[in-house]
Amino acid sequence: MDLPHTAPLLEVKDLVVEFPSRRGVLRALDGVSFSVAAGEVLGVVGESGAGKSLTGASIIGLLEPPGRIASGGIWFDGQRIDNLDPEGLRRLRGRHIGAIFQDPLTSLNPLYSVGQQLVETIQAHLPVSAHEARERAVALLQETGIAAARERLDHYPHQFSGGMRQRVVIALALAAEPRLIVADEPTTALDVSVQAQIIGLLKRLCRERGAAVVLITHDMGVIAETCDRVAVMYAGRVAEIGPVDAIIHRSAHPYSAGLMASIPDIDGDDERLHQIDGSMPRLNAIPSGCAYHPRCAHALPRCTQQRPELQSVGQGLAACWLIDAAAPAHALVGAVQTRSERVAPLARAMAGVPAARSLVQANTAAAHSGPIAAPNTPISDTAGDVGQPDTSASAAGLQPTTPLVQVRDLARHFDVSAPWLNRVLERQPRQWLHAVDGVDFAIPRGQTMALVGESGCGKSTVARLLVGLYQPSRGQVQFDGQDAHAAFAGRDALALRRRIQMIFQDPYASLNPRWTVGDVVAEPLLEHGLAPSRAAAQDAVVGLLQSVGLGSADLGKYPHQFSGGQRQRISIARALATAPEFLVCDEPTSALDVSVQAQVLNLMGDLQRARGLTYLFISHNLAVVRHVSDQVGVMYLGRLVEVAPTRRLFAQPRHPYTRMLIDAIPRMRDHGRERTPVQGEVPNPLQPPTGCSFHPRCPWADARCRSERPVLQTIDGVQVACHAVQEGRPL
């Protein structure tokens, strides 16, 4: 190991955590070992079900019963901590080990002010007076970057925004000056720009105090920016552990290599993401030998029988038999500079595995020949012409056909006023939330348009406006030349609904838990009269399920028997049942793991090419958007600030907000790079700033920006709504 001679601060040896259940004992963690030196930042990365949160919970002693530590041990500073009595644990937590959890809203007690909670923590562990504890609390809040700390000490958690709450949680964790911090997904619930600020804060504070950090997350970009070493977990075991640079660029375990390759990279430009077929095994079905061997393209016979132990390779450790065997694990995952170079050796080696793509195309062809053919859309010549940049509707002369979807001055506001009596008695004005405030764009047939923005920017509202779930307050949506909302309200609503469908974000809530999968997919067929009865629809349903990579065996199962990625496939099958032309996808992969995300995105891409679909893709993840879309619209507080073809947007972002968004994304390549994250947070949508809504956070704002609202103008083939850009000021 490459540790200095001093003993590690935290040492975990062969930790085994079990959950007794009525169907037997489930091993959630199976022999996890790692160590953390004082002052170092260790990242623990893995997909859902890998056991990383459980590892963090075991370290702090917050394992929920019936889970228990069955064997192995945890040592902190030389002392064993996993078998402490409650009093010992109490003295350990907070003082020596601090914790930061994912959701800042539930991490703070809503009934007590922030100051009370800070003082309580400080006084519980340090022998100071109440007054001094309060002074320390103020100092802590100032350090974490909360303005007017002394006044805000008496505010309640709900009076802080999400990012500020997480700063308070960090302050709480650091209050008693612990030497180790366990951070479980500290930035997952936050916006991208806030995420960058919080990561920077955590890094700085821990470095200043010399505190070690165990950072648990599924986001490799965050790991690349903050951590010194990283442990990759799979199915309750450590697959690989080593310096961050080595794991990202020269991983020795096929799973780590596949994971790094399937992460959409903001700088890469492959159309198709590298995907690992299959999914992480469930706790009650872990394969014998190496848990990864069913998904591994290079599995040796030994891998199915004997479980590999962590062995030294390069600067770290990996649990893989390929290292032992003279089989060229290093040649497969050799040092590479670009992601495509990284993917190529793997792709060559995997040539024997039938590509999922051809399977999908074969099944799609089979589905097309079924009784429910898709005659609506001929495969137009724009389908597959992904590189065509010009999409601005205003350049009418260049556009040979009318766009499939045309949105003009679309707006939607919600009345969020207090009830009438309160308004009368307290003399409050009516309050309107302008969720969408004048949006224009056009989507040509067969292409994908992405709408990106942070939470509260209105992109989900736009999605719902386009499918008819909301009525617009102003403006028009034209679908294939006709007014969509007039059609939705008219007698032919059903015909229009057949052509427009939607895929939702949450795979767990988008399927009725009491319906079987077969019923779920058959419902649109029955509703639109495409099949006379449930029995007659069976063939079509099976065809649809096969086109998304599932099978006839899944017809009678319930949604809870499937994983998140599979549920999303079922949603896609349901959306495709009526052979629509236009699909609105509202963050379809945000709730999925990285490797599953790659599978679903590739599937959607294949279906688009095969059926000539048009997508509107809503996302907050710019890297994903880079891979799937032809043009991108950036939204901020209900308005479009920039619309451009994808490549041009990422190569040359114009609007200051776009530039900051792109800059805020943690990059895998930028290990240890210091960035200046964007200042401030998204303002309250109920009180948007006057003029350009971005001006409080924009370093180039001037008087005109504060008073006059900019309009989208086409400059050099892209549309930008920014006075500075339009005036040609140097940025």
Added chain:
Amino acid sequence: MSQASPSAWARWWDSDLVHSFRHSPTAVVAALLALACVLAAVLAPWIAPHNPFDLATLELADSRLPPAWSAEGNPKYWLGTDDQGRDILSALMFGARISLLVGLSSVALSVLLGVSLGLWAGFWGGKWDALIMRTCDVMLSFPAILVALLIAGVGRALFPQAHEALAFGVLIASITLTGWVQYARTVRGSTLVERHKEYVQAARVTGVSPARIMRRHVLPNVMGPVLVLATIQVATAIITEATLSFLGVGAPPTSPSLGTLIRVGNDYLFSGEWWITIFPGLMLVLISLSVNLLGDWLRDALNPRLQ
């Protein structure tokens, strides 16, 4: 799938709910007791030793006999007889029949009414929600027995020569109209949550009509708490009916329910003939207790947070 999947019966037997039932002694005992009472009531015409309503079989000489195990008891009448010579055991079984009939049908009607109104209020919101919920609030501010008495009294006043069926109708109506409120509120709350879930929105995008969404999508997902409430309310309905009968406005005297029997026996309590009122009382307690315990188990078993 290489292996034959287990049959529907086997899957149900292995499901979490049935497993929890099998491993809960309280639930099993309560279920057996309730089953015994129900069977006794249902099969009363065939298995009761005597027919207490056939006046020809009554012998006045046998009246007010204590239970069979005491000194002056007669083995022909296991639990003794009342003032008219009716066998208490048989009267119990027929009485339970009436009580269960009234209890189950009033709960069924309450569920129908309450769930429909709750779904409507939760799904449409706005004025409908306000109207239905305010009605619930008003109904809840009256004691249930009072309302039932009122309705029963009005019914009797309207139909003075009410024959049996109508009297039962009024009785069931009065219990129904006081019981539907809690279902409406529970279902309305659950509907408000489910309405915003994405599978409902997906159904809207597909073009499914609101009525079908309510019936086929939302209803199966909100029925869980209703089941628990209904089970416990059967016991309450039976007791309410017994109270009304005790007060004289319930079941007609020609087909006495358990409440009527208790009332009749009450007069003889202080002359030492305790068996005429105690045994019907015990039967009532047995039914209510077993049903309540079953309802408790069901509520815990269906609560995902207690797993």
